[in-house]
Amino acid sequence: xxxxxxxxxxxxxxxxxxxxxxxxxxxxxxxxxxxxxxxxxxxxxxxxxxxxxxxxxxxxxxxxxxxxxxxxxxxxxxxxxxxxxxxxxxxxxxxxxxxxxxxxxxxxxxxxxxxxxxxxxxxxxxxxxxxxxxxxxxxxxxxxxxxxxxxxxxxxxxxxxxxxxxxxxxxxxxxxxxxxxxxxxxxxxxxxxxxxxxxxxxxxxxxxxxxxxxxxxxxxxxxxxxxxxxxxxxxxxxxxxxxxxxxxxxxxxxxxxxxxxxxxxxxxxxxxxxxxxxxxxxxxxxxxxxxxxxxxxxxxxxxxxxxxxxxxxxxxxxxxxxxxxxxxxxxxxxxxxxxxxxxxxxxxxxxxxxxxxxxxxxxxxxxxxxxxxxxxxxxxxxxxxxxxxxxxxxxxxxxxxxxxxxxxxxxxxxxxxxxxxxxxxxxxxxxxxxxxxxxxxxxxxxxxxxxxxxxxxxxxxxxxxxxxxxxxxxxxxxxxxxxxxxxxxxxxxxxxxxxxxxxxxxxxxxxxxxxxxxxxxxxxxxxxxxxxxxxxxxxxxxxxxxxxxxxxxxxxxxxxxxxxxxxxxxxxxxxxxxxxxxxxxxxxxxxxxxxxxxxxxxxxxxxxxxxxxxxxxxxxxxxxxxxxxxxxxxxxxxxxxxxxxxxxxxxxxxxxxxxxxxxxxxxxxxxxxxxxxxxxxxxxxxxxxxxxxxxxxxxxxxxxxxxxxxxxxxxxxxxxxxxxxxxxxxxxxxxxxxxxxxxxxxxxxxxxxxxxxxxxxxxxxxxxxxxxxxxxxxxxxxxxxxxxxxxxxxxxxxxxxxxxxxxxxxxxxxxxxxxxxxxxxxxxxxxxxxxxxxxxxxxxxxxxxxxxxxxxxxxxxxxxxxxxxxxxxxxxxxxxxxxxxxxxxxxxxxxxxxxxxxxxxxxxxxxxxxxxxxxxxxxxxxxxxxxxxxxxxx
Numbered sequence: 002x003x004x005x006x007x008x009x010x011x012x013x014x015x016x017x018x019x020x021x022x023x024x025x026x027x028x029x030x031x032x033x034x035x036x037x038x039x040x041x042x043x044x045x046x047x048x049x050x051x052x053x054x055x056x057x058x059x060x061x062x063x064x065x066x067x068x069x070x071x072x073x074x075x076x077x078x079x080x081x082x083x084x085x086x087x088x089x090x091x092x093x094x095x096x097x098x099x100x101x102x103x104x105x106x107x108x109x110x111x112x113x114x115x116x117x118x119x120x121x122x123x124x125x126x127x128x129x130x131x132x133x134x135x136x137x138x139x140x141x142x143x144x145x146x147x148x149x150x151x152x153x154x155x156x157x158x159x160x161x162x163x164x165x166x167x168x169x170x171x172x173x174x175x176x177x178x179x180x181x182x183x184x185x186x187x188x189x190x191x192x193x194x195x196x197x198x199x200x201x202x203x204x205x206x207x208x209x210x211x212x213x214x215x216x217x218x219x220x221x222x223x224x225x226x227x228x229x230x231x232x233x234x235x236x237x238x239x240x241x242x243x244x245x246x247x248x249x250x251x252x253x254x255x256x257x258x259x260x261x262x263x264x265x266x267x268x269x270x271x272x273x274x275x276x277x278x279x280x281x282x283x284x285x286x287x288x289x290x291x292x293x294x295x296x297x298x299x300x301x302x303x304x305x306x307x308x309x310x311x312x313x314x315x316x317x318x319x320x321x322x323x324x325x326x327x328x329x330x331x332x333x334x335x336x337x338x339x340x341x342x343x344x345x346x347x348x349x350x351x352x353x354x355x356x357x358x359x360x361x362x363x364x365x366x367x368x369x370x371x372x373x374x375x376x377x378x379x380x381x382x383x384x385x386x387x388x389x390x391x392x393x394x395x396x397x398x399x400x401x402x403x404x405x406x407x408x409x410x411x412x413x414x415x416x417x418x419x420x421x422x423x424x425x426x427x428x429x430x431x432x433x434x435x436x437x438x439x440x441x442x443x444x445x446x447x448x449x450x451x452x453x454x455x456x457x458x459x460x461x462x463x464x465x466x467x468x469x470x471x472x473x474x475x476x477x478x479x480x481x482x483x484x485x486x487x488x489x490x491x492x493x494x495x496x497x498x499x500x501x502x503x504x505x506x507x508x509x510x511x512x513x514x515x516x517x518x519x520x521x522x523x524x525x526x527x528x529x530x531x532x533x534x535x536x537x538x539x540x541x542x543x544x545x546x547x548x549x550x551x552x553x554x555x556x557x558x559x560x561x562x563x564x565x566x567x568x569x570x571x572x573x574x575x576x577x578x579x580x581x582x583x584x585x586x587x588x589x590x591x592x593x594x595x596x597x598x599x600x601x602x603x604x605x606x607x608x609x610x611x612x613x614x615x616x617x618x619x620x621x622x623x624x625x626x627x628x629x630x631x632x633x634x635x636x637x638x639x640x641x642x643x644x645x646x647x648x649x650x651x652x653x654x655x656x657x658x659x660x661x662x663x664x665x666x667x668x669x670x671x672x673x674x675x676x677x678x679x680x681x682x683x684x685x686x687x688x689x690x691x692x693x694x695x696x697x698x699x700x701x702x703x704x705x706x707x708x709x710x711x712x713x714x715x716x717x718x719x720x721x722x723x724x725x726x727x728x729x730x731x732x733x734x735x736x737x738x739x740x741x742x743x744x745x746x747x748x749x750x751x752x753x754x755x756x757x758x759x760x761x762x763x764x765x766x767x768x769x770x771x772x773x774x775x776x777x778x779x780x781x782x783x784x785x786x787x788x789x790x791x792x793x794x795x796x797x798x799x800x801x802x803x804x805x806x807x808x809x810x811x812x813x814x815x816x817x818x819x820x821x822x823x824x825x826x827x828x829x830x831x832x833x834x835x836x837x838x839x840x841x842x843x844x845x846x847x848x849x850x851x852x853x854x855x856x857x858x859x860x861x862x863x864x865x866x867x868x869x870x871x872x873x874x875x876x877x878x879x880x881x882x883x884x885x886x887x888x889x890x891x892x893x894x895x896x897x898x899x900x901x902x903x904x905x906x907x908x909x910x911x912x913x914x915x916x917x918x919x920x921x922x923x924x925x926x927x928x929x930x931x932x933x934x935x936x937x938x939x
Contacts, residue, residue: 049091050119052148054098057084058112062102068148069094091118093151101141104132112142118150121750122759125717127788158185162195162225163257164250166233170262172299174235177261178211181228181250192739195228195252197221204263206246207236222737225252233261238303240265251736254884266301270294270343272366272376279349279378282385282491285475286324286350286430289378291366293343302343309369310338310345317362320382324348337369351382359383387478387490388415391461397603399465402494404437406457406478409490418457424480426452426459431474433543434496435463463496465541466599472496510537510609511596511655513579519664520585521791523560526577526657528596531609540598545572547597547651556590556661557581571650581661583791589709590661597651606653664708666718668784668794672700672771675799678875679744679773683890687939690802690894698773700798704766704784712764717787720746720768721755722780729778729800730871733826733881738776742883744800745772757787773800775885777875802874805832805895808866811842816849820901821867826881832870833895837935840920841898847916852909862909865901867930868892896938899930 056064058077064085065074070092077085089096100112109131116124124146132138161184168177179197187193198220199206208217211232221231233248247260270293281287291310293302312323313334322331326338326347338345349364360382367375390405406424407415426437428450436448438460448462461474475493482488508531513524528546529537540546548559549569558566560578579594598606679698680691690696704720706713722744726734740754747770749758758766771782777800785793808831809819822828833841845864852862870892871877876885877892891897902910910931914924922935 049151051088052091052096053117054087054089054096054114055084055116056087056098056100056112056114058100058102058110059083060102060104060110062100062112064101064114065099066096067099068092068096091148091151093149093153095145095147096124098144098146099141100128100130100144101139102130103137104130104140105137106132106135108132114144116146116148118148121150123148123150160185160190160253160255162250162252162255164195164197164248164259166248166259166261168261170264171234172239172264173266173295173301174303175298176209176211176232176234178232179208179228179248181225183225183252187225190225190253192253192741193224193226194222194739195225195250196736197223197228197231198249198251198735199233200247200249201244204239204241204244204246205235205237206233206263208232209234220735235263235266238266238301239263240304254882264299266304267297267299268304269296269300270302270305270373271296272368272373274376274378277376277378279380280477280479280489281349281351281380281382281429282477282489283351283356283382285477285491285493286348287380288346288348288429289364290344290346291376291378292345293340293373305343305370308340308373309336310340311336311367311369312338312345312347313365313367314349315363315365315377317360317380317382318353320353320356320360320362321349321351321380322353323364324350349378349380351380356382356384383489385409385490386488387480389476389478389490389492391492391494396461396463396494396496398463398467398496400463400496401438402461402463404457404459404461404476406459406490408488418480421456422480423454423456424452424459424478425454427477429475429477429491430493431472433464434467434472435461435474435494437476438462461494463494464543466544467496505603506605506607507532507653508607508609509596509598509653509655511594511657513592513657513659515659518581518659519662519789519792520581521583521789522581524579524581524659526579526594526596528575528577528598528655529609530598530606540575542575544598545574546577547571547595547599547649547654548573548577549595549649550592551595551656552593553591553661555582556585556592559594584665585661585663589663592657592659592661594657595649595654596657597649597654599651600653606651608653609655662708664706664713664786664789664792666784666786666792666794667705667707668782668796669703669705670700670782670796670798671703671767673697674700674797675801675803676700676773677802678777678800678873678893679775680893681775683939684886687891689891690896690938692937693802693894695803698800700771700773702768702771702782702784702796704760704768704794706760706764706786712760714760714762714764716760716764717757718760718766719755719757719785719787719790720748720766721783722746722771722774723783724774724776725779725781725797729776729873729875730827730829730832730877731776731778731881732824732828736883738774738883742774742776744774744780746770747772771798773798775876776878776883777801777871777873800873800875802870802894804834805870805872805874806835806838807831807872808833808838808841808869811838815863816861817845817864817866820865821899823881827868827871827877827879829872830868830870830877831866832872832874833898834936837896837898837938840922840935844913844917844920844922848913851912851916855909855912862904864913865904867899867901869898870895891932891934891939894938896936897932897934899932902931 054066058079060079063076065072066087066089070090073087073089075085075087077083098114109129111127111129113127115122126144128142130140130142132140163182165180166177171177181195207219208221208231210230212230216236244263245260246263247258249258272291273294274291279287293305295302318333324331324347325335362380364378365375386409388407388409391402392405393402396402408418410416432450436450437452438445438448439452439455440458473493473495475491477491479487479489510529510531512527514527518524528540530540531537554568557580559570560566560580561570561573562576600606677696677698680689683689704718706716724738724743743754745754746756746768748766748768751758760766780798780800781795783793783795812819819831821830849861874894877889878884879889880887917933922933925932925934
């Protein structure tokens with residue numbers, strides 16, 4: 002580890018753990034509207050109304066609300082009395098709402114809460130409680146919300162932060178964590194975002210997410226409390242010269258950096274295996290896995306993509322064969338085999354001559370690189386002194402066989418092991434076809450493919466579905482005798498689709514995990530196998546299904562466990578999901594999926610609906626199911642469509658049905674599409690242009706939330722304003738304009754950017770005041786549902802000073818020069834009003850003629866005309882850092898200009914000022930330029 006972040010960052014983090022952890026916890030669908038100045042707790046609550054909490058649920062529940070001002074509890078009865086109302090004294094901080102409810106087996110219910118202060122909501126949410134077990138149990142959940150309505154003074158501490166790359170250098174596949182800290186709690190900052198960027202990308206150094214290993218790229222915008230989730234690594238092998246990579250961090254107007262060295266990788270590797278000694282019974286197979294391991298910290302196996310493997314039996318070749326990992330061909334040696342990330346697996350089968358006692362086979366692995374030493378596997382083969390018997394010897398898919406273990410004595414007789422004998426049991430071949438179950442402390446426990454140091458009994462359970470009509474699974478068993486001798490044995494069981502048994506009949510029940518969904522949702526498809534008594538069980542994980550959209554193909558697509566998306570699939574495994582399109586039309590639409598399972602000679606699968614309709618008891622229990630089916634049929638009679646033209650192959654199937662409730666959000670601009678940038682006064686009170694005719698920095702929008710043809714009231718909608726990068730004359734895009742400077746919204750007495758408000762009784766929200774940013778450009782106003790961010794709408798507005806013209810068009814006689822453009826920052830900087838251009842041109846012409854007389858040598862003074870205003874006006878932050886109080890605090894409305902004084906004598910400067918004064922301009926000193934404002938502008 003290289004170094005620690007500056008001490009005061011650690012002190013702040015120590016004293017504010019609760020604030021930091023709160024940001025990690027609050028990740029639910031809960032409305033949170035925190036104050037950015039929540040730095041300390043205000044205990045003077047007696048002058049404020051209490052905090053009110055309304056908690057509801059369909060079943061009986063208990064609720065406790067706790068927070069900085071204490072705690073209180075209550076209960077709700079469900080049914081006609083679904084709510085409990087609790088109150089606490091008002092105090093800033095985080096409040097926890099704990100709700101507990103008793104549920105029967107398989108029962109699902111929802112609970113919700115809303116929090117308000119003085120009639121204004123500050124939190125709310127809904128969660129589901131479920132009991133997936135077989136017995137009744139209590140289920141509980143927690144909501145968290147933040148109250149910050151009591152005013153607190155701002156933090157007096159000037160903001161500062163530090164950035165730290167933990168390692169001094171990395172190479173190969175090494176990584177380094179990133180740390181960042183501030184001298185203030187992130188929640189107290191007006192903007193707790195931090196932007197990171199790697200400035201030297203020649204080495205393919207990238208930022209990645211440590212938790213998910215996802216590569217982010219060379220830049221990242223995140224919050225301070227999430228920086229530690231990221232690190233730096235090399236996305237590809239690097240073999241050049243040692244280079245320095247800088248990580249630049251920017252936040253709240255400050256820029257910091259740290260660096261590390263990228264060293265070249267080496268390709269020094271060696272061969273090794275997790276298990277070089279393999280015990281194998283004659284007639285059985287073992288899988289051998291060889292790996293390339295790095296020889297040093299800087300070794301990078303990725304440099305070895307062209308290296309090939311060679312495998313060969315170098316001793317004991319009469320005892321068995323190698324199996325080619327791709328073709329399945331038997332042989333003594335194979336060359337030029339490809340590896341996957343340095344790993345190669347292949348089989349050895351002991352199908353040769355019968356061993357005498359115990360024989361040894363050497364399997365040598367080498368590579369096409371002579372500098373990598375070869376590696377030897379040692380395979381010990383014996384006839385086996387443990388006899389493994391399966392009773393019965395052959396079973397059906399899904400069947401169970403007892404595993405009987407006997408000891409072979411030297412004379413060939415078989416004897417029982419002592420009752421306390423312990424064994425190791427391994428599935429060495431055909432792991433996909435079955436599993437081992439063992440008895441532990443009086444009960445049969447979960448199955449496994451490896452059981453170590455356990456006593457009999459053991460069982461073998463075959464999988465329900467096979468890829469072939471006849472397959473085998475093999476066991477290897479070992480134990481230690483009292484003499485210390487380790488003996489081995491093995492056996493093989495056949496799993497066959499026999500036609501000699503009676504046909505079992507099952508029903509396929511399919512459903513979505515919820516039946517009422519909205520656009521943008523992703524829902525799970527649940528498939529159960531139900532017997533004639535109506536008892537359902539899960540299909541095995543490796544079951545192959547046929548899935549197709551029978552109705553509603555325009556509503557979305559099937560998502561398979563492999564990540565494939567489409568309308569029809571065969572031979573897919575669970576999980577199966579359905580992705581609803583973001584838009585599905587103007588009315589409710591149905592989805593019907595057909596999920597098929599292949600029948601065979603011994604098992605017949607039928608539609609679950611047939612069982613429900615034929616069983617009065619099931620029909621009574623499935624009233625909800627049938628009601629929903631009838632509701633869906635009402636929709637499908639109008640919108641039914643068949644989505645695939647090929648016939649379904651599996652006769653046994655179930656139907657999963659759901660309704661897509663089409664919720665739309667529509668944003669309408671009720672104010673002007675083009676507005677002025679916000680022009681507040683300078684800190685010293687000087688006007689920046691807000692007195693100009695027509696000045697209006699406000700607009701407004703309305704949002705409607707509609708389901709079908711009905712408006713939805715009480716729906717939370719999030720509004721935000723964001724700037725379109727590269728517009729308004731600002732060519733710089735890093736750092737991005739903070740959202741806090743992109744404008745302000747006001748609706749229902751809620752102010753900020755973003756804001757969250759609820760629709761009124763008519764399903765509308767009127768954002769009656771939108772204050773523009775100080776920076777001109779194109780902006781996007783976006784509205785989205787808090788409950789489903791995919792349901793959204795956006796509308797564009799233009800923030801600009803109208804009527805500005807390009808002064809560069811008048812420079813036709815080279816009487817002056819235009820300067821001041823800054824590449825990548827501001828390249829078009831000579832815009833002004835029509836009136837200013839007239840007086841400016843008049844003044845420049847007069848000075849030009851005077852300068853020829855003043856010099857008396859026939860020459861003249863060519864002035865350097867520097868910055869005026871940007872193409873659309875607005876704040877012209879010279880340093881391209883979005884700071885409105887530094888250099889160029891004016892230059893906003895096309896009434897000011899800077900002229901370089903370096904080309905003028907004092908007498909010329911005096912004369913220029915005199916001429917400009919006659920043309921309605923006045924001087925306001927700036928250095929090194931001279932700043933003039935025209936027509937009353939600053």
